[in-house]
Amino acid sequence: AQSVTQLGSHVSVSEGALVLLRCNYSSSVPPYLFWYVQYPNQGLQLLLKYTSAATLVKGINGFEAEFKKSETSFHLTKPSAHMSDAAEYFCAVSGHNSGGSNYKLTFGKGTLLTVNP
């Protein structure tokens, strides 16, 4: 069984400040982890993914996330927030098997990021 917990349903930062969105996961198999972003009235867009290669993953728009197995965490960061980063962010976890068949993506409840001028 898999689950994702996103701490904080709403995070507010000032423009230029550090962005930190928290995600903790639970998985019975080695996880694959994703961050998606959703802008208003749009679908989900993949920001970055961890697929058991490097533990520090760089994504689009200056975001990155670090996989920490000991803490079961995959927090999303960006050094300097921009107004255009205002959106909802979803963390998701997927298991895998050697047979290669799809496992479900399990999503967190999302964190709404607002950026103040």
Add this chain to the structure above:
Amino acid sequence: ETGVTQTPRHLVMGMTNKKSLKCEQHLGHNAMYWYKQSAKKPLELMFVYNFKEQTENNSVPSRFSPECPNSSHLFLHLHTLQPEDSALYLCASSQDGGLAATYNEQFFGPGTRLTVL
């Protein structure tokens, strides 16, 4: 067209109407998904299709009827809906089989905003 497209983008219907949502993916994938996204709730997986065969139905009421005529197209037929069915309906696709399937990266369409009066 590229990626995953959904039509219509907005739909208003009465409880006695019958309507259909359409999704098309241009990525060569063979797995497709319907999700429901309601305000203040996590993303809910509704249906999964692999190679045109339904592989998952998450206890969705029968007033939602999916159809997958081929690996590129997915429909959601709607009839006698309730006001609580108002939500954003998202379609996604992924590649089943092979290495890419092991982490199940899903690509999302922009969604259909459904309002049931």
